[in-house]
Amino acid sequence: MFYRIIFMALILxxxxxxxxxxxxxxxxxxxxKAYVPVGFDDNDNVQIMAAGKFANTCLKVGPARTVVDHExxxxxxxxxxxxxxGNCVPMEVSFTSNLNVGLVPEGDYEIIDxxxxxxxxxxxxDPSKSVEADEFLxxxxxxxxxxxxxxxxxxxxxxxxxxxxxKEVRVNxxxxxxxxxxxxxxxxxxxxxxxxxxxxxxxxxxxSLKGTQLLHVRSMNGQAINKVVHFEN
Numbered sequence: 001m002f003y004r005i006i007f008m009a010l011i012l013x014x015x016x017x018x019x020x021x022x023x024x025x026x027x028x029x030x031x032x033k034a035y036v037p038v039g040f041d042d043n044d045n046v047q048i049m050a051a052g053k054f055a056n057t058c059l060k061v062g063p064a065r066t067v068v069d070h071e072x073x074x075x076x077x078x079x080x081x082x083x084x085x086g087n088c089v090p091m092e093v094s095f096t097s098n099l100n101v102g103l104v105p106e107g108d109y110e111i112i113d114x115x116x117x118x119x120x121x122x123x124x125x126d127p128s129k130s131v132e133a134d135e136f137l138x139x140x141x142x143x144x145x146x147x148x149x150x151x152x153x154x155x156x157x158x159x160x161x162x163x164x165x166x167k168e169v170r171v172n173x174x175x176x177x178x179x180x181x182x183x184x185x186x187x188x189x190x191x192x193x194x195x196x197x198x199x200x201x202x203x204x205x206x207x208s209l210k211g212t213q214l215l216h217v218r219s220m221n222g223q224a225i226n227k228v229v230h231f232e233n
Contacts, residue, residue, distance in 0.1 A: 022084075026062055029054070029081035031113040034120035035096075035214035035228055038174045041128040046101040048111065048123065049214055049226050050077055054095060058088035066101045067114075073107055075123070078114035098226050139166060139182035139201070140220040146229045151209065155182050155201040155217065163192035169203045178205070180217040 035049035050064065062080035069076065079097060106127045111120040129135055141157040155169070167185040171178065182201065186192075209231040217225040 024060070024082035024084045026080050027059075027083045028115040029059070029062065029079045029095075030115045030118075031077060031079055031120055034077070034111045034123075035176065035226070036111070036121050036123045037214065037216035037224065037226065038124075038172070038177050038179050039126075039216075040104070040123070041126050042104065042106045043128040044103070045222055046104045046123070046125065047224055047226060048075075048077075048099050048101060048121075049096055049228060050079060050099055050120070051094070051096045051228065052079065054081060054093040056088040056090050057093060058084045058086060059093065060084065061095050061097060064097055064099055066099055068101065068104055068109075070105060073109045074112055075101060075104070075109050076112045076114045077120065096228050136181060136183045136218075137186065138218045138220045139184045139199075141182065141217060141225060144180070144215065144217045144225045144227065146205070146215060146227070148229065148231050151205045151207040151231075153180065153203040153205055153215075155180075155199075155203065157199055157219075159184075159197040159199060161186075161192040161194050162197065163187055163190060166199065166201055169201060171203060171205065173206060173209075176212070177214045177216060178209070180215070182218065184220075 029052055031050050031052040033051045035051065037047060040046050059081045062082045064077060064079040067076045077099065104125050106125045109123050109125065111123060113120055139155065139157055140159065141155055143156045145154040164184050164186045167183045170181040170183065212228060212230050215227045215229050219225060
């Protein structure tokens with residue numbers, strides 16, 4: 001009898017979990033806008049920041065996928081949400097998602113929301129200038145923070161040897177986008193001691209920045225740091 005009970009529990013258990021009222025359903029989550037970085041080449045992992053609003057507090061960010069239509073120069077984004085049951089407060093909840101599109105051939109592309117078919121923005125992809133992944137050697141960052149009250153940016157990371165140092169930080173301003181290039185230098189043909197050296201680099205930003213901006217910071221590993229920041233000025 002004991003083994004029969006165990007056997008029945010194994011059979012019925014997963015089904016009962018699947019029918020649990022706490023399990024959310026997956027629904028479409030229409031998007032309102034795409035924050036688009038500037039400066040991607042056709043050998044870069046193209047990234048965009050998608051933004052939308054949930055209608056109530058029972059919706060949470062779910063998976064998303066992108067499809068590139070090379071023939072029609074369209075990038076379509078399908079975003080979903082997890083919808084939970086319970087006491088849902090009817091209020092707008094903003095959300096953003098950092099999406100990896102992958103390698104995209106050079107050209108101009110329209111970004112479309114797959115649910116509403118509305119245009120979210122445009123992106124331009126340049127031809128690569130070299131066989132290397134990036135034009136510069138970027139700093140190994142793991143985060144970036146904006147102090148809006150001081151109009152400054154903190155870049156945080158770890159150097160993996162005693163030879164690599166920060167050379168310069170270039171900041172380029174585009175409509176709605178701030179592109180940051182933290183460039184490092186490393187001597188050639190020199191034996192470098194492997195070690196972990198934490199660093200924090202402070203960068204002064206343009207004090208006239210205002211409104212919502214996409215902060216796009218390049219990093220050594222190819223995974224840029226993207227954050228939507230609101231400047232009050």
